[in-house]
Structure formats: structure tokens, C-alpha cells
Amino acid sequence: xxxxxxxxxxxxxxxxxxxxxxxxxxxxxxxxxxxxxxxxxxxxxxxxxxxxxxxxxxxxxxxxxxxxxxxxxxxxxxxxxxxxxxxxxxxxxxxxxxxxxxxxxxxxxxxxxxxxxxxxxxxxxxxxxxxxxxxxxxxxxxxxxxxxxxxxxxxxxxxxxxxxxxxxxxxxxxxxxxxxxxxxxxxxxxxxxxxxxxxxxxxxxxxxxxxxxxxxxxxxxxxxxxxxxxxxxxxxxxxxxxxxxxxxxx
Amino acid sequence: xxxxxxxxxxxxxxxxxxxxxxxxxxxxxxxxxxxxxxxxxxxxxxxxxxxxxxxxxxxxxxxxxxxxxxxxxxxxxxxxxxxxxxxxxxxxxxxxxxxxxxxxxxxxxxxxxxxxxxxxxxxxxxxxxxxxxxxxxxxxxxxxxxxxxxxxxxxxxxxxxxxxxxxxxxxxxxxxxxxxxxxxxxxxxxxxxxxxxxxxxxxxxxxxxxxxxxxxxxxxxxxxxxxxxxxxxxxxxxxxxxx
Numbered sequence: 001x002x003x004x005x006x007x008x009x010x011x012x013x014x015x016x017x018x019x020x021x022x023x024x025x026x027x028x029x030x031x032x033x034x035x036x037x038x039x040x041x042x043x044x045x046x047x048x049x050x051x052x053x054x055x056x057x058x059x060x061x062x063x064x065x066x067x068x069x070x071x072x073x074x075x076x077x078x079x080x081x082x083x084x085x086x087x088x089x090x091x092x093x094x095x096x097x098x099x100x101x102x103x104x105x106x107x108x109x110x111x112x113x114x115x116x117x118x119x120x121x122x123x124x125x126x127x128x129x130x131x132x133x134x135x136x137x138x139x140x141x142x143x144x145x146x147x148x149x150x151x152x153x154x155x156x157x158x159x160x161x162x163x164x165x166x167x168x169x170x171x172x173x174x175x176x177x178x179x180x181x182x183x184x185x186x187x188x189x190x191x192x193x194x195x196x197x198x199x200x201x202x203x204x205x206x207x208x209x210x211x212x213x214x215x216x217x218x219x220x221x222x223x224x225x226x227x228x229x230x231x232x233x234x235x236x237x238x239x240x241x242x243x244x245x246x247x248x249x250x
Numbered sequence: 251x252x253x254x255x256x257x258x259x260x261x262x263x264x265x266x267x268x269x270x271x272x273x274x275x276x277x278x279x280x281x282x283x284x285x286x287x288x289x290x291x292x293x294x295x296x297x298x299x300x301x302x303x304x305x306x307x308x309x310x311x312x313x314x315x316x317x318x319x320x321x322x323x324x325x326x327x328x329x330x331x332x333x334x335x336x337x338x339x340x341x342x343x344x345x346x347x348x349x350x351x352x353x354x355x356x357x358x359x360x361x362x363x364x365x366x367x368x369x370x371x372x373x374x375x376x377x378x379x380x381x382x383x384x385x386x387x388x389x390x391x392x393x394x395x396x397x398x399x400x401x402x403x404x405x406x407x408x409x410x411x412x413x414x415x416x417x418x419x420x421x422x423x424x425x426x427x428x429x430x431x432x433x434x435x436x437x438x439x440x441x442x443x444x445x446x447x448x449x450x451x452x453x454x455x456x457x458x459x460x461x462x463x464x465x466x467x468x469x470x471x472x473x474x475x476x477x478x479x480x481x482x483x484x485x486x487x488x489x490x491x492x493x
Contacts, residue, residue, distance in 0.1 A: 078358045104266040118269035162267075164359055166367060171351040173268035206275030207268065210282060213352060213370075214440050216363030230446055237443015243278070 005030035008050070008094040009039060011058060014105050021105075025050040025094070036083035036097065037062050037072055040109075059108040067223055070156030073163070074099060074109045080163040082223050083109075100163045102170075113159045119179040123202045127192040139190035152185035152231065154224040161218035161228055173207035177218035180209055181231035187238070200235070200242045209236055284344045285441060288434045291333040292341055296431055300468045306475030310403035313475075317395055317402035326396070335385070342378035349375065366433055373430040380423025407476050417477065424469035432462025 007028045014021040026043050027050045028034075037060075044057035061071040065084045072083040075098040077091060088095065103111035129135060141149070155178055162168045162176035183199045186192035203209040209232065218228040305316040323329060349371040356368045387409060393401045410417050436458040439445040445454050 102267055112266065115267055115269050122270040122272045164355070166352045166354050166364070168267060169351070169353045170265070170267050171353075173271065175270040179270065202270065202272035204278040205273050206271040206277045208270060208272075208278055210278045212441065213348070213367050214363065214437050215359075215367035217355070217359045217361065220359065220361050220363075227448070229440070229451075230448060233440050233443050233446040233451075235443075236441050237446060240282070240442050243282070 007034065007039065007088050009043075010094045010096045011109070012096075012098040013058065013108050014099070016107060017105060024055060030088075034088045036074075036076060036086040036088065036091075036095065037065060039088060039095075040083065040097075059106070059110045061110050068156060070158035073158040073160050075101065075163070080160040080221050082158060082160070085223065100159065102163055102168060103159065113157070116157055116159055116162070116176070116178060119175050120182060122175075122205075123179055123183050123199045124195045125179070125182040125186055125199075127186065127189055128194055129191060141190060145188055149185055149188045151224075151226055152181050152188075155181060155185075155226055156224060158223060160221045160223060164217040164221040166215050166217070167211050167213045172211045174211035175203065175207050175209070177212075177222075177228040177232060180212075180235050181226055181228050184231040184235050187235075196238075197242065200239050203235065203239055204243060209239055212236070280344060281348075284341055284348070285438055287337045287341045288431070289438050292337050293431050293434065295334050296427060297465070300465060300472065303472035304468060304475070306403065306406070306472050308475075310479075313403040314400050318399035321396045321399050338378075338381060342374075342381070345371075345374050345378065370430060370433055370437070373426040373433075376426040377423060377430050380419060380426065383419065384423065403476070407479060410473075410476055411479075417473075420473055421470065424473065425466050428462050428465035428469060431465060432458045435461065 007030050009026040009028070011024050011026065012021050013024050026048075028039055028042050031038075040058055040060050040062075047055050047057045049055050060074065060083065062084060063069040063071045067082050067085040070082075073080060074083055075096070076083065076086050077096050078098075080100065083097075097109060099105045099109045100111045100113075103113055103115070105111050157178065159176075159178065161178050162174075165174065165176060167174045168176050180203065183203060187196045187199060212232050214229070214232070216229050218232075219226075222228055302316050302320065303313075305313045320326070352367075352371070354364075354368045354371065356364045388405065389395075393405050395402050395405065410420065436445075436451070436454055439454055440451055445451045
């Protein structure tokens, strides 16, 4: 590699939601410890392509810069992952950056991930408490339940699990692993369990848990190491129990 | 003002994946029926079929006796249609629909589970194509074995002997069906919440590997039972001599 060391980026750009995407190349001076987000910041400071042509800064989502906010997810060398924790030294060059392919592009690398929010609303992913008066302390959770629930609570809504899922597409309208895992989280919660039946019933609708093909990409790409396949299996069992039980109860 | 400006081309904004449709549709029932039908009755029949076919190793008489026995079962036509043909037709056609709607991405995410996802679709497709060919040639055309069970061995033998491509298709079909069934058991247990734990799924993976290899072995073993015979005696349907 030539000295001084440089880093090459190929970035898929799109000016507006309906616009034709195109590729631009950028070459940056190598710095120790640089990651994809810091590289995008550098491009923003000096938005000139590799060929020396002035261009617009690249639009992308980012916030926390430490893999806890979930906003900077994108396709890096073809795979769904967080830009902030994607270290340049560990990536093959040229580093290809693309927006998520299954979400509507807003501009450049920024996409609209509101489908996850809609899904979470559909399964009532919250703990129902009134809030108008003091309810006192909630029921106690066993240590075991806490330890099972904590990893699930780390979901950062990045949507990597959905982007990487072969079943998550416009044809199936699959809900995706993140929402199923949140159903497990809130059903585990002693107060949240009040809505358990409704959550499980919601997952039986079109696009529900049945669309899972168990390709297990979700658990591989999850930046927070959430046991998503376990969640799908456990919630899948709960859904089946409820479905079969309802055959006799209803 | 010149009226030359044409309206801009309509922009097709990608709408994205639809959110969950809670309380809507029957896909849950259909998909779970698809999953269940693969184990019972189709999987159960597959095991029976493989085991029955090993009688071919004992020669035409033993094989034809099995054909006779199976055709002597009460309500045999209802059993055939209700537990074999219709379930396979449903499982196959709905399976093609599942395959069509999925977007396999094993190239971008080349992990074991994802390859198995892709292979499950291919083996299912191959097995379905094979089963259509197999039932068409063995059950719905040619000598009717329900009325002439003594022609059983001869019919299979004549289909295979001197037709290397048919033999190859039989081998491929048997292997695809074995693979699809074995991994299908694994998928069934994961999706129905039987093996929820990581360790349990891994252990079941080994069990299913043994089941798959065992099934493939039994299938190939039966096929060699037919292939180990010489050409049929002209004008005869049953008298085949061991080499």
C-alpha cells in the first residue's frame, strides 16, 4: 500500500426517496482506530470525491457512536451492521457502504425504519401501567427471570436482524426477530404479562411469527448479541400453546 | 411562457415492508399446517415407504408380498388420498409459495443456518418434482399395482433398468427427500417451541443428521435391491432371477 496510507470508500448515494441511486468513491488518509462513522464525518468536513469533484456531504444516521443507540445501521461490504463499531482496519477495501435494502431510503445512507415502531405497537411492546396514581412497587422478578430478560432489553432497534432476514421482505411482510424478542421480554415481565395473550394473538396475524424460516441470520448479525433464535423458539411455543388451547377454550 | 416543460416522470417511492397485520389473515394456520403435514402424515409415510422398500433386497416375491399387503389395507384409497397424495400436494404447493416469497441471501450472509434455509428450499423442490414423476409413473400410469400387486417388482425394475437418467433421478430424489425430512424435523422442533435452548437445538441437529443419513442409506439400499437384478425375462412380469 502506498505511503501515506489511505482508505478507499465506495458509497451508494441517493439524493431523494424516489431518485436514482449512484456510486461515489472517496479516499481518506488513514488514521489509527478509524471507523465507518468517523470516516463519514471526515467526508462531511471535506466532501470531495476521489476524482477531486466537489459533492454534497453524505447523509447518514448516527448518534451515540458507541453501539447503543441503534441509528447508524447500514450495509457495510454487503452486510447489515453498525457503522460506529465497524473498524476500518478490519474491513476489506474498498469499503462499500449502502443503505439498508429493505427499508425506504430517505437520502444516501439514511433509511426510514418506522416499520419496527409500527410492529412494536402492534404487539403492545410495553408494560401497561395506569400512571395516574401511585401503584406502589411492582411485583418482584426472580433473579433467573431478570437474567433472561436483561439481554432482551438491550435491543437498540437498529433493524439489522430484519435487513439480514431472507423472510423479511415486501412479499411476506414478516414482523422480524426484534419484535418477537420484545414480545418475549414484555411477556416475561410480571406486570407486562397482563397483555401476554394479546401479544401472542398479534403474532398469529399475517406477517407474524409463522413467516420465520429459521435461517438464523438475525442472531448472527445482532450487534447486541440478543438470543433472538431462542426468543423465536420460545415465543413460537407460547403462540402454539395459545392457538391450540383456544381451539378448546373459544 | 413557453409550454415546453413536461411534467416530471412519476417518482416510484419504495414503500418498504408492511408492518405486522395483527388479527388478519389465515397464514398462521396455513403455515403451521404446512409444518405439521411435513412430519405427520408425510414424514411418517416416508419412513414407512423407505422401510417397505427394503423388502426389494429380499427379491421380487418378498417385495410383491409387501405391495400386496399394503394394497390390502382397509380403506386403502382413502388412506392414499387423505394421508399421502393430498398432504404432499398441499405441502409441496404451499412450499413452493414459501420459497417464492423468501429472498435467500446465503451469498451475503454465508452462515450454516442460512445455507440450511436455502438447501431446505432446493431439496424440497427437487423432492416434490421427483415425487410427482415417481407417483405419475408408478401409481397413476402403467400396470395398476393395486389390482396386480404381483407386478410390483417388475414395474419398478423395468422403469430403472437401462435408464441411467431415471436411476440418477431416483438417487437424487431419495437423497433430497431424506435431507428435507431430517432438517424438517429440526425446523419443526425449533419453530413449535420444542427445542428452545441453543444446546438442545445443537443436539437435535446431530440426531437429525443421523436420521437423514440413515434415511438416505435405507433409500439407496432399497434402490440397489432393484439394481442388483439382471434384465427381466421377456414376456414375464414376476419371474426375475438373481444374478
